Amino acid sequence: MSDKDRIRIETDADIVNARQRGREMAAGLGFSSADLTMIATAISELARNIVEYARTGEIAVKLVSRNSNKGVAIIAHDDGPGISNIDQAMRDGFSTGDGLGLGLPGVRRLMDEFEITSEIGKGTTVAVKKWRQ
Amino acid sequence: MGDKVPVLKQGPYLIASIQTALTDAGWLEFQDDLLSRVGRFRSRGVIIDMTLLDVLDSFSTRTVRALAQSLKLRGAETVIVGIQPEVAMAMVQLGLVGRFEEINTGLDLEEGLAGLDKLTGEGMAQDVG
Ligand SMILES: Nc1ncnc2c1ncn2[C@@H]1O[C@H](COP(=O)(O)OP(=O)(O)OP(=O)(O)O)[C@@H](O)[C@H]1O
Numbered sequence: 001m002s003d004k005d006r007i008r009i010e011t012d013a014d015i016v017n018a019r020q021r022g023r024e025m026a027a028g029l030g031f032s033s034a035d036l037t038m039i040a041t042a043i044s045e046l047a048r049n050i051v052e053y054a055r056t057g058e059i060a061v062k063l064v065s066r067n068s069n070k071g072v073a074i075i076a077h078d079d080g081p082g083i084s085n086i087d088q089a090m091r092d093g094f095s096t097g098d099g100l101g102l103g104l105p106g107v108r109r110l111m112d113e114f115e116i117t118s119e120i121g122k123g124t125t126v127a128v129k130k131w132r133q
Numbered sequence: 134m135g136d137k138v139p140v141l142k143q144g145p146y147l148i149a150s151i152q153t154a155l156t157d158a159g160w161l162e163f164q165d166d167l168l169s170r171v172g173r174f175r176s177r178g179v180i181i182d183m184t185l186l187d188v189l190d191s192f193s194t195r196t197v198r199a200l201a202q203s204l205k206l207r208g209a210e211t212v213i214v215g216i217q218p219e220v221a222m223a224m225v226q227l228g229l230v231g232r233f234e235e236i237n238t239g240l241d242l243e244e245g246l247a248g249l250d251k252l253t254g255e256g257m258a259q260d261v262g
């Protein structure tokens with residue numbers, strides 16, 4: 001199995017596909033099933049934001065290591081409209097759509113590391129990591 | 134995508150068992166299908182079995198909640214059963230739990246039937262048990 005996988009995100013079927021592939025890759029590292037579910041749920045939220053707000057983009061799943069610890073990194077990238085106010089977008093319950101506004105803050109809670117960069121008119125990148133304890 | 138959710142009629146109740154991960158379109162199709170069946174069979178209650186689901190994210194939770202509310206308006210009670218422990222934990226982290234408060238839940242089919250009996254005043258759990 002490769003230690004990197006890039007999944008094009010365009011349709012709602014890609015959302016399911018991305019979270020299943022992410023889960024499989026993380027399973028190879030020996031994550032607990034609770035962790036695998038959190039990783040799959042995070043991928044689902046990030047992929048849906050791409051479809052919903054940017055229409056297309058991609059999700060990269062990478063196996064990473066630091067010292068003796070192994071983990072998985074998920075990088076969701078799109079060239080969509082970008083987010084004008086990231087602090088606001090990260091707040092529980094904030095949504096410009098008809099969502100619950102839980103995706104981004106929820107992903108931050110589900111994962112160990114969370115980074116978001118976004119530029120208006122250029123796009124958005126969300127990079128998250130989970131470490132195998 | 135042809136992943137239709139099988140729905141079983143059990144007296145005044147319907148039992149829907151989700152077999153595989155649904156796409157967003159699949160969730161909406163399931164919603165429409167269940168709503169029309171409840172009308173067709175004049176069902177008093179619905180159990181949605183999620184034992185086989187490995188992820189419940191913000192979209193599917195929102196859809197299930199809307200479905201339970203619409204079913205109620207059509208005269209049927211809903212009980213969700215079989216949410217796996219890992220899935221429940223991920224839902225808590227995501228912040229979804231408050232969103233499930235008004236939804237009736239049970240551990241398994243048996244609890245679901247008992248729950249529906251209580252909510253509707255029917256007596257299916259004893260007959261089936
Ligand atoms: N990839 C993206 N491109 C542009 N805007 C985005 C992107 N991801 C999120 N946003 C913006 O950030 C807001 C918050 O996103 P978040 O995922 O937290 O909530 P939501 O998608 O609105 O609802 P939920 O995820 O609960 O269904 C969105 O409403 C949207 O305005």
Ligand SMILES: [Mg+2]
Nearest residue numbers: 049099103104
């Ligand atoms: Mg979202």
